[in-house]
Amino acid sequence: MSKLAVSILMSAATLANPTMPKELPFGASAFVTIDNQIRVSVIKAAEVPVQIVLRNADKEVVFQRSINKKEAKYAVKLNVNELADGAYELEVRSDEGSIRKQLNLSTQPVQKVNRVVAMQ
Numbered sequence: 001m002s003k004l005a006v007s008i009l010m011s012a013a014t015l016a017n018p019t020m021p022k023e024l025p026f027g028a029s030a031f032v033t034i035d036n037q038i039r040v041s042v043i044k045a046a047e048v049p050v051q052i053v054l055r056n057a058d059k060e061v062v063f064q065r066s067i068n069k070k071e072a073k074y075a076v077k078l079n080v081n082e083l084a085d086g087a088y089e090l091e092v093r094s095d096e097g098s099i100r101k102q103l104n105l106s107t108q109p110v111q112k113v114n115r116v117v118a119m120q
């Protein structure tokens with residue numbers, strides 16, 4: 001059986017003033033690869049430390065990576081095969097704000113194919 005990661009919502013939010021968002025010193029993208037891993041990419045416009053955090057529905061951290069302020073680009077593939085099915089939140093954050101993405105992991109049932117071979 002394989003995990004299927006489905007992205008269901010993406011939102012950018014600042015922590016300072018949500019009614020007047022400012023531009024973040026980094027950009028981030030996340031997508032699901034063909035082999036059902038999550039690829040996260042961060043590109044920074046300023047020398048600021050950034051954190052990538054993946055939390056489960058109980059807000060427990062299941063993955064965390066710190067990107068130092070000198071690293072301008074960073075990419076990682078998250079293997080989610082060992083994680084339990086359910087809702088997760090991926091957050092890329094700095095002191096200036098964060099980008100959050102909601103994910104849902106589910107295991108696809110193995111489909112048995114019935115074949116009949118007839119020879120005449």
